[in-house]
Amino acid sequence: MDITFDHVSYTYQANTPMAGVGLDDVSVTIHGGAYTAIIGHTGSGKSTLLQHLNALLKPTSGTVRIGERMITPSTSNKNLHPLRKKVGMVFQFAESQLFAATVREDVAFGPRNFGVSAEDADALAVQMVARVGLPEDVLDRSPFDLSGGQMRRVAIAGVLAMQPEVLVLDEPTAGLDPAGRREMMALFAKLHADGQTIVLVTHQMDDVADFADDVLVMDQGKVVRQGHPKEIFQDAQWLLDHQLGLPRTTQFALRLQQKGFKFDHLPLTTPELAQMLAEQLGGARHE
Amino acid sequence: MADDIITVEHLRYTYQDAQVAALDDVSLRVPRGTWVSVIGHNGSGKSTLAKNILGLLEPDAGVINVDGMVLSEETVWDIRSRVGIVFQNPENQFVGATVADDVAFGLENHAVPREEMLTRVDDALNAVRMREFANREPAHLSGGQKQRVAIAGVVAQQPQIIILDEATSMLDPAGRKEILALIRELKDRLGLTVLSITHDLDEAAGSDQLIVLDDGHVVETGKPSQIFAHGTSLVAHGLDVPYSQQLRGELGKLGIEIPGDYYDDEGLVDYLWTLRSTM
Numbered sequence: 001m002d003i004t005f006d007h008v009s010y011t012y013q014a015n016t017p018m019a020g021v022g023l024d025d026v027s028v029t030i031h032g033g034a035y036t037a038i039i040g041h042t043g044s045g046k047s048t049l050l051q052h053l054n055a056l057l058k059p060t061s062g063t064v065r066i067g068e069r070m071i072t073p074s075t076s077n078k079n080l081h082p083l084r085k086k087v088g089m090v091f092q093f094a095e096s097q098l099f100a101a102t103v104r105e106d107v108a109f110g111p112r113n114f115g116v117s118a119e120d121a122d123a124l125a126v127q128m129v130a131r132v133g134l135p136e137d138v139l140d141r142s143p144f145d146l147s148g149g150q151m152r153r154v155a156i157a158g159v160l161a162m163q164p165e166v167l168v169l170d171e172p173t174a175g176l177d178p179a180g181r182r183e184m185m186a187l188f189a190k191l192h193a194d195g196q197t198i199v200l201v202t203h204q205m206d207d208v209a210d211f212a213d214d215v216l217v218m219d220q221g222k223v224v225r226q227g228h229p230k231e232i233f234q235d236a237q238w239l240l241d242h243q244l245g246l247p248r249t250t251q252f253a254l255r256l257q258q259k260g261f262k263f264d265h266l267p268l269t270t271p272e273l274a275q276m277l278a279e280q281l282g283g284a285r286h287e
Numbered sequence: 288m289a290d291d292i293i294t295v296e297h298l299r300y301t302y303q304d305a306q307v308a309a310l311d312d313v314s315l316r317v318p319r320g321t322w323v324s325v326i327g328h329n330g331s332g333k334s335t336l337a338k339n340i341l342g343l344l345e346p347d348a349g350v351i352n353v354d355g356m357v358l359s360e361e362t363v364w365d366i367r368s369r370v371g372i373v374f375q376n377p378e379n380q381f382v383g384a385t386v387a388d389d390v391a392f393g394l395e396n397h398a399v400p401r402e403e404m405l406t407r408v409d410d411a412l413n414a415v416r417m418r419e420f421a422n423r424e425p426a427h428l429s430g431g432q433k434q435r436v437a438i439a440g441v442v443a444q445q446p447q448i449i450i451l452d453e454a455t456s457m458l459d460p461a462g463r464k465e466i467l468a469l470i471r472e473l474k475d476r477l478g479l480t481v482l483s484i485t486h487d488l489d490e491a492a493g494s495d496q497l498i499v500l501d502d503g504h505v506v507e508t509g510k511p512s513q514i515f516a517h518g519t520s521l522v523a524h525g526l527d528v529p530y531s532q533q534l535r536g537e538l539g540k541l542g543i544e545i546p547g548d549y550y551d552d553e554g555l556v557d558y559l560w561t562l563r564s565t566m
């Protein structure tokens with residue numbers, strides 16, 4: 001299922017003195033089956049764009065086509081139910097999407113709501129809570145009596161339990177510990193390998209380099225670049241000019257370059273850099 | 288010791304109805320004028336520790352001392368006036384109707400004259416690049432903008448102790464660097480102390496001291512270079528090693544062994560360049 005934006009603009013609090021630009025004439029396609037990363041500085045419009053993927057926000061002008069469904073400025077809020085099942089979203093402040101008395105009920109709510117039997121929904125909840133790395137004893141605790149990172153994991157479990165066609169993730173690893181972040185990114189990669197469409201907003205350029213096959217760069221409500229991570233990260237200066245960073249490996253390679261090392265292209269991953277260094281430091285072997 | 292601005296001795300804290308203590312026999316010291324980072328897996332007790340230091344939670348046992356005062360019902364307000372905290376979720380922090388009101392709120396509690404208050408709020412918003420949003424409702428901001436406003440609160444307050452609970456987790460890479468540099472500049476200029484809870488090991492690597500929590504226990508304390516030197520134990524605590532150590536590991540796999548315990552980025556760049564130059 002592709003999602004296509006056609007000249008979409010979105011204005012917050014339109015027609016008031018407080019009106020502000022969220023999106024500015026965005027035309028872009030997010031392909032079914034792809035792993036799309038969206039990057040951009042603070043306030044550039046990433047979360048605003050994401051909320052158009054399941055019609056939480058509707059364009060002020062332009063259209064969004066989500067599979068067969070067309071969303072226009074006049075689309076009514078009725079009948080969005082099927083769409084919410086297809087497109088599952090983990091919010092930037094994931095705590096705000098928790099609501100039930102127990103973690104078990106919270107995670108089971110999505111599937112229940114979409115017609116799964118109580119028994120099967122509960123089984124899904126148990127399975128998903130384990131998948132996001134939480135111990136079983138949290139199941140019967142209140143989701144509000146958890147640490148920040150634990151709450152985020154519950155929110156992710158809740159969306160996974162809905163088994164959506166498109167998984168939309170707004171900085172899902174912010175607040176996760178380093179091991180949790182690694183495991184969570186591996187889990188998303190596995191889902192993607194099994195055919196899941198993923199849209200990820202992140203400030204972790206390493207994750208973009210390691211996992212995404214398409215990158216959208218946003219600036220002031222516009223999509224200013226789209227491409228494979230390999231292309232996007234070659235233009236280091238352009239990214240820095242847009243307040244963005246580079247993968248750690250690319251940064252490190254740039255420092256080596258300043259010292260005097262020569263690379264024919266900038267590496268994105270640690271093994272890639274290690275290999276390039278080994279060739280240069282192995283000296284005789286290479287020459 | 289006279290020069291420790293925070294000491295915690297044998298602190299235990301258990302949440303209501305919880306089976307196990309969230310903090311158990313925690314002892315630590317924060318020397319005045321230093322930057323100390325607290326790292327640890329999700330649920331290890333970092334935020335609970337911060338809330339105990341502020342007197343927002345009441346310990347089952349143990350003694351907390353802040354700036355020469357033992358934390359108690361009598362001293363808690365005095366202590367809170369010396370500590371500024373940025374909570375993990377900025378949405379739980381906002382009280383003002385506008386961004387400017389919100390930043391001013393921390394000052395109203397401290398009897399700062401109105402004139403000075405306005406200047407400080409304006410300066411703080413400018414420092415975090417949020418001045419143009421001064422009249423916006425805090426709820427109507429992007430995630431990173433909310434974090435910037437929360438940080439402006441402590442920048443305006445200029446408390447003796449700044450506690451950051453993952454305060455930069457949603458900032459873009461350039462913004463994160465810039466905000467950390469801003470706090471560091473403030474700390475150095477005014478002689479403040481920073482206690483920073485973070486999952487960013489590169490930020491932690493730049494601090495004077497690291498405290499590692501695991502399941503409510505302090506499992507290691509020391510300089511980052513000491514703690515990062517034995518990386519495998521960090522991984523066992525749900526953490527990771529800094530980038531320079533990861534690259535060393537990859538080079539090792541290819542037969543390039545680098546002697547010594549720990550290099551930061553700059554150290555490793557220098558070492559590799561020397562190695563290349565001597566070939």
Ligand SMILES: Nc1ncnc2c1ncn2[C@@H]1O[C@H](COP(=O)(O)OP(=O)(O)OP(=O)(O)O)[C@@H](O)[C@H]1O
Pocket residue numbers: 012013020021022040041042043044045046047048049092426427428429430431432457459
């Ligand atoms: N509810 C709102 N009302 C008014 N303006 C808003 C609202 N939410 C966001 N904005 C504004 O719209 C712009 C885009 O915000 P958005 O949340 O999409 O940014 P973002 O790229 O997700 O940023 P971040 O990385 O900080 O989360 C920002 O300038 C922001 O101030």
Ligand SMILES: Nc1ncnc2c1ncn2[C@@H]1O[C@H](COP(=O)(O)OP(=O)(O)OP(=O)(O)O)[C@@H](O)[C@H]1O
Pocket residue numbers: 144145146147148149150175177302303305309327328329330331332333334335336375
């Ligand atoms: N309000 C609460 N009621 C009961 N238990 C709680 C509450 N808040 C936290 N806990 C539990 O106390 C433990 C420590 O939580 P804390 O929030 O201090 O962790 P943390 O180290 O800050 O984690 P994170 O990195 O996820 O923010 C966790 O096991 C958590 O589930």
Ligand SMILES: [Mg+2]
Pocket residue numbers: 046047048092170429430431
């Ligand atoms: Mg956002």
Ligand SMILES: [Mg+2]
Pocket residue numbers: 147148149333334335375452
């Ligand atoms: Mg916490």
